[in-house]
Structure formats: C-alpha cells, structure tokens
Amino acid sequence: MDARPIGVFDSGMGGLTVLHECLVTMPHEDFVYLGDGARLPYGPRPLDEIRRFALEIGAYLEAQGVKMILVACNAATSAGLHELQEAANVPVVGVIVPEAHAAVQATRNRRVGLLATQATVDAGRYDELIHALDASVSLHAVACPRLVPLIEGDDPFGEETAEAVREYAAPLKAEDVDTVILGCTHYPIIRPILQRVFGRDVTLVFSADETAREVAETLARKGVENDTRREGRYRFLTTGSTETFRTTGARFLQLPIAEVEHVALAELEAVA
Ligand code: DGL
Numbered sequence: 604m605d606a607r608p609i610g611v612f613d614s615g616m617g618g619l620t621v622l623h624e625c626l627v628t629m630p631h632e633d634f635v636y637l638g639d640g641a642r643l644p645y646g647p648r649p650l651d652e653i654r655r656f657a658l659e660i661g662a663y664l665e666a667q668g669v670k671m672i673l674v675a676c677n678a679a680t681s682a683g684l685h686e687l688q689e690a691a692n693v694p695v696v697g698v699i700v701p702e703a704h705a706a707v708q709a710t711r712n713r714r715v716g717l718l719a720t721q722a723t724v725d726a727g728r729y730d731e732l733i734h735a736l737d738a739s740v741s742l743h744a745v746a747c748p749r750l751v752p753l754i755e756g757d758d759p760f761g762e763e764t765a766e767a768v769r770e771y772a773a774p775l776k777a778e779d780v781d782t783v784i785l786g787c788t789h790y791p792i793i794r795p796i797l798q799r800v801f802g803r804d805v806t807l808v809f810s811a812d813e814t815a816r817e818v819a820e821t822l823a824r825k826g827v828e829n830d831t832r833r834e835g836r837y838r839f840l841t842t843g844s845t846e847t848f849r850t851t852g853a854r855f856l857q858l859p860i861a862e863v864e865h866v867a868l869a870e871l872e873a874v875a
Contacts, residue, residue: 610634612660620855635838673697715742715784716742716775792855838862
C-alpha cells in the first residue's frame with residue numbers, strides 16, 4: 604500500500620476532464636492537480652519551451668511527494684513525455700497512446716482526422732503512432748489555435764466556438780474521415796458542438812477513460828495502490844488566478860472544487 608498522491612498537470616483546466624475519469628476510476632487515491640494557467644496556452648509555443656515547462660512541473664510534483672505523474676495535456680505529452688520519463692524517479696503516463704489505439708480500432712475507411720493544438724500537430728507523434736499500429740491508416744491533422752482560449756473563456760458554448768469548430772472541421776469532412784481524434788484535453792468540454800458539426804457517423808475519440816485505466820493498471824503493476832476502502836482527497840494548484848480556476852474548473856471537473864493554491868512560476872523554476 605502506498606498513500607502518496609498521484610500528480611496530474613495541464614497547461615490549464617483541460618486536464619480536469621482526465622482527472623474526472625481518474626477520480627471516478629480510482630476513488631480511493633489522492634490526487635494533486637497543477638494547472639499552468641500563467642503560461643496557457645501551450646499550443647502556440649515552440650516544442651522545446653513546452654518540454655521545459657513539462658520538466659519543471661514534473662520536478663515540482665515529484666518534490667510534492669507524488670508516486671506517479673500523469674501528463675494530462677496532449678501538447679506537453681507530444682513535446683516532452685519521453686524526456687520527463689527519463690528525468691523522473693516515478694512512473695510517467697501521457698495521453699496520446701490510448702487515443703492512437705482507439706482511433707485505429709474505430710476507423711472503418713482507414714481515414715482518421717486529428718484536431719489538436721499547433722504544438723501537437725507539429726510534434727507529429729500521432730502520425731508516428733498510427734503508422735506504427737497500422738500503416739494503411741492515413742491521418743489528416745488540423746491545428747485549432749482558437750479553441751483552447753474559447754473553451755477557457757466566458758462563453759465556451761457560444762456562436763464563436765461553433766463557428767471555429769465548423770472552420771476546423773471543414774478540411775476533415777472534405778477528406779471524408781470517419782474517425783476524429785480530439786487531441787487536446789480541453790476539447791471534450793465542447794463535444795456536443797463537435798458531434799453536431801461532424802454528424803453521428805463520425806466517431807470522436809477521446810481517451811480520458813482509457814488513460815485513467817492505464818494509470819490504475821500502472822499502480823497495480825508497481826504495487827503502489829492506496830487502500831481501496833478509503834475515499835481519496837484531491838487538491839489543486841495553479842500558476843494563474845485561483846479565483847478563475849475555482850469558478851471555471853468545476854465546469855471541467857464536474858465535481859466540487861474547494862480550495863485552490865497559488866504556485867509562483869519562480870517556485871517551479873527553482874525546483875527544476
Ligand atoms: N489541454 C492542452 C492539450 O491537451 C491544451 C494546450 C494548450 O494550452 O494550448 O494540448
């Protein structure tokens with residue numbers, strides 16, 4: 604038995620959609636979630652900068668005494684998962700592999716679309732993984748720079764978001780994809796808009812439940828699970844505004860958010 608918490612991070616609140624599945628799948632585990640709101644969005648940034656952020660946050664979470672790190676951000680997974688796995692002394696799980704698997708299994712016409720941030724598209728990790736799993740499947744990627752700010756903003760379900768989704772979906776519809784990977788942990792929040800634009804015949808792939816299962820399996824394999832009879836606690840840290848995190852975060856988590864603690868960027872940089 605291991606009572607240490609699991610560390611989870613994202614550029615902002617998108618990773619709370621993954622934390623939600625973790626809290627449901629492992630109600631007995633403790634979690635500490637860090638949202639890097641001060642540096643959101645990651646998507647337009649160069650990959651080496653995002654990699655540095657991931658390494659800083661990973662080191663900070665390790666210093667908080669976590670037993671595992673979940674990178675609940677596709678951009679950070681794309682840019683720095685391997686380096687973080689090498690640097691950390693605890694297991695590190697990312698969010699891209701389960702989605703690539705699910706997409707290859709779901710497609711019938713072997714044409715898969717990817718909606719993601721610019722960084723995730725540029726990193727090309729989905730192309731590599733999908734090609735490795737099934738070389739006959741083609742991937743059509745579209746970067747969606749407007750979506751993360753809209754989803755974290757005041758009116759995520761408004762006309763501007765619907766318009767942006769129509770614009771980003773158009774090239775994928777023209778390519779006749781039958782499966783679309785939501786390659787950013789923010790996107791499930793606007794799933795109804797996405798599904799309406801693509802139609803019921805297109806399978807939307809998002810892997811929070813599979814990622815949560817992978818975390819649970821890794822804990823079991825390593826023999827570091829907490830006592831299954833207890834109810835776990837979860838706490839939140841942000842480099843951005845604690846008030847914004849508290850009010851907007853519940854929309855992503857769909858569970859209560861009590862306290863949010865502020866972490867200065869200098870504290871992250873000092874640990875790395
Ligand atoms: N949730 C992050 C991801 O999954 C958003 C990246 C961003 O901040 O642009 O990629």
